[in-house]
Amino acid sequence: MEKEIKDKEKAELKLNIREATSCDATAMMLRKAERDGVETAFHRAASMKACPIGADSACCKHCSMGPCRLNSRDPYGKVGVCGATIDTIQARNFARMVASGAAAHTDHGMSMLDLFREVVTGHIKDYEIKDTFKLEEVAREIGIEVDGRETKDIAEDLYKELERTYTQVEGEIPFAKRVPQKTLETWRKHGVVPRGAMREIMELMHRTHMGVDQHYENITQQCSRTALADGWGGSMVATEISDILFGTPTPVRADVNMGCLKEDQVNVIIHGHEPNLFESMLDSVNDPSLIQAAKDAGAEGINLVGMCCSGAEMISRHGIPHAGNFMSTEAILVTGAVDAMGVDVQCIKQGLGKVAACYGTKLFTTNPRCRIEGVEHIQFHEDRARECTDAIVENAIVRFKNRSMPVEIPNIRNVGIHGFSHEYINYMLGGTFRASYTPLNDNIINGRIRGVAGVVGCTNPRVRQDWVHVELVKELIKNDVLVVQTGCSQIALAKAGLYTPEAAHLAGPGLSEVCETVGMPPVLGFGSCVDNSRILIACAEMVRVGGLGESIADLPVAGAAPEWMSEKAISIGHYFVASGVFTVFGVTYPIIEETKFHKLLFEGLEGMGFGKWGFTRDPYEMARMMIDHIDKKRKALGIDKARERVLMDMADRQKLEAA
């Protein structure tokens, strides 16, 4: 009897692959994984219900008088042992997600800045400053004298200035200078201008300790300050320094999907978030002696492929093919084609170790921050970067030679144009002679482009992989909303074929006209999660150019992370909200509706001059919410008429044709 129940449970919990993913390649590999008896995060999610108390954030485990469990159906029915109310508990839990997410991005940014310092001082010779133009631009923007000075001197000053992003204890972070004046005034009024990322994260952790901040509004204030230290601080430094060191992206044709793997080549994957490891790997795979070694082992060559966010950066900068997003990482190993995979930090599932072992893939951790039990570690040192990446390639070659299992690669590759940046929008729409955001603003004002939406973030096994991203974006572009993207969402849409200029036919009449004129896709990929900072800068530029209000909160823009899963996503969501953007999340929202804290995030913040949060699982509803918001902003700006006129003209024409 017991066995029967267990079998029944098993059958109920069996993964429905078609429901789990809309990515054909991933579905094929999940089927293969099942045949091979290999378990993935999809299977684990299907067999493990999310904890309902945690999902509602109705549990407090910040001290050992608890953990205290409140009732999400009667949130004000009781309080924790210390007396903490549901609002305090939820605000604390939310704040700790922001602190952790912001810490991840800012620590990544600090690593980039450490590397920059060592390059500038000449201690590290494996890297160099590739984009001196950008170096000067960024330096100038934050008040560093540039004209007539040596690159090294400017770079030294830039380092010192940007270090303040992290270490400063009083004052405003350097990139506060990029924030539109009225937005900055709102921040100052509410005391949320970040001083330095370390201080903000430390203070937020302190305030959320037992017995400290017990007012959800006050906790939210420090949440905003910390999240802004991420978006306009740590993440922005990561993006800008990476561009200076490795080059600012410009449009490049590149392939995504598992078909990028090649059966007759040594396949090497880099997965994680920091471009320094990947850049060094790019040198390694192009080393003639390693290529020869691969050929000696019987391979046609060495094939370097990206994954997740470092992959999204490398597709943007160099057109390196991308195998898939977060929920495909295990499935990609199931191909049996991956000879070695090097990982650095963030979004590296511990489960990869087991899957790699099943298929004989050599998996290596490389960063001292991220070790995985049972996985071999080859430390990456930036002053001798090639040691680590050459060793990974050598291991890959050995594995290729000894491949013992059949290789099965889904024959799916999607070509598209990647590598947009906020700088490139200048040239794209304005041309070299009148490079500026004016044409973008003009097209928004005249209604051809209704507004701009940032659709970003993870994939999550609790919803059908990629499906919410794809349906949402299709709906937005159909309604003339230009979409900008980063991270795993960008890869989802690239797999769906929306990164080609031809995809313009899926856009509404106004947006498709702009796309056709310029030859651009209706969806623009900006890179990795830290590159969401490019979207912030683009917003600031739209305000600066004029005609669309005085603050970011005035712009006809909206954001979404429809399949989010990480704490980083919460930090990103909150810095967009604090910057003035209406931001909608899907999957689940870790706060009980109808509580005071929920009302503050979903309504109250907007009244204070910030943006606000929104939530829905349904992509069409999400699009409607975002478009309604964009239309509300257009109306407030008095540009809704321009749009109406376009529509009336069409209707008139139809009437004439019918007559």
Ligand code: XCC
């Ligand atoms: Fe991770 Fe950055 Fe999320 Fe993808 S989107 S799952 S955080 S890799 Ni940035």
